[in-house]
Amino acid sequence: MCSVISRVRPIQRALALTLRFRTNTEDSSCGAAETRRFYHGLSIGVDPLRATTDRRYCSRMARTDGLLFRQLFESESSTYTYLLADTETEEAVLIDPVLETIDRDLKLIHELGLNLKVAVNTHCHADHITSTGLMKKRLVGLKSAISKHSGASADIHLSEGDKITFGKHHLSVRNTPGHTDGCLTLVLADQSMAFTGDALLIRGCGRTDFQQGCAKRLYESIHQKIFTLPDQCLIYPAHDYLGQTVSTVGEERKFNPRLTKSLEEFVKIMNNLNLPKPSKIDISVPANLVCGLHEV
Numbered sequence: 001m002c003s004v005i006s007r008v009r010p011i012q013r014a015l016a017l018t019l020r021f022r023t024n025t026e027d028s029s030c031g032a033a034e035t036r037r038f039y040h041g042l043s044i045g046v047d048p049l050r051a052t053t054d055r056r057y058c059s060r061m062a063r064t065d066g067l068l069f070r071q072l073f074e075s076e077s078s079t080y081t082y083l084l085a086d087t088e089t090e091e092a093v094l095i096d097p098v099l100e101t102i103d104r105d106l107k108l109i110h111e112l113g114l115n116l117k118v119a120v121n122t123h124c125h126a127d128h129i130t131s132t133g134l135m136k137k138r139l140v141g142l143k144s145a146i147s148k149h150s151g152a153s154a155d156i157h158l159s160e161g162d163k164i165t166f167g168k169h170h171l172s173v174r175n176t177p178g179h180t181d182g183c184l185t186l187v188l189a190d191q192s193m194a195f196t197g198d199a200l201l202i203r204g205c206g207r208t209d210f211q212q213g214c215a216k217r218l219y220e221s222i223h224q225k226i227f228t229l230p231d232q233c234l235i236y237p238a239h240d241y242l243g244q245t246v247s248t249v250g251e252e253r254k255f256n257p258r259l260t261k262s263l264e265e266f267v268k269i270m271n272n273l274n275l276p277k278p279s280k281i282d283i284s285v286p287a288n289l290v291c292g293l294h295e296v
């Protein structure tokens, strides 16, 4: 297979590899963004974009014993929501759920027979509204959680070193401010997975031009709190705009185009991103300060 692929022209090779990857592994795609990236400009007989846009979530085998893990995708804001559960006790935690996909998430939780204990936001999001408030109304006993530095209301205000326990597993809280004051990274007990929110993205990082953003703080957070994790620790961010689903600490330490630079160069890069503001920032931030339960 590889020798055949190596003889064809680069674009055909990319397509062949893509199709092989998509066919064989369920976790290779999470929605339209990735499909667009791979198929943009290619002329082929079927409409692969149409064939895959109904795909709302993907799964990946967790390496940790007795851990159920799902990576779910919301395509409008390119947000990843993560579901983790103890396969024995069925206690579950949901990270960064989005209002638009609340029915999908609740259906999955119900189908899997899980008892969702905590819905946690990695920070006060600026680009979408969280579903944690509404979810609490629909699931008895569910608690919301966010950093105590976020300024947002929630049942649980998290601090550095706190543990979010579900069955025999837990997530440890690390403060990783810089994108916002209240940004958290949640690290699985065995340090095999880290949920980095908008602090560290795959080959990128959260912007620092609004919501208490500070490039120096972000650089220090990532170097001190994330890059000190084991190289093989899997990185799961809150967003990806290119269809990338997962990275590792080792990969980001080596290849992240922003974080491999010196602090001075990083600050210059971040101060010159010139990105448009998230289109929903003016409704999302006030809503997320109250768990998404604002009255319009």
Ligand SMILES: N[C@@H](CCC(=O)N[C@@H](CSS)C(=O)NCC(=O)O)C(=O)O
Residues within 6 Å of the ligand: 077, 125, 126, 127, 198, 204, 205, 206, 207, 208, 239, 275, 276, 277, 278, 279, 280
């Ligand atoms: N176009 C999107 C917003 C895109 C954006 O600003 N993303 C944020 C994370 S959500 S607060 C970010 O930090 N991006 C970093 C980058 O380098 O892209 C929209 O309109 O919602």
Ligand SMILES: [Fe+2]
Residues within 6 Å of the ligand: 123, 124, 125, 126, 127, 179, 198, 206
């Ligand atoms: Fe954000």
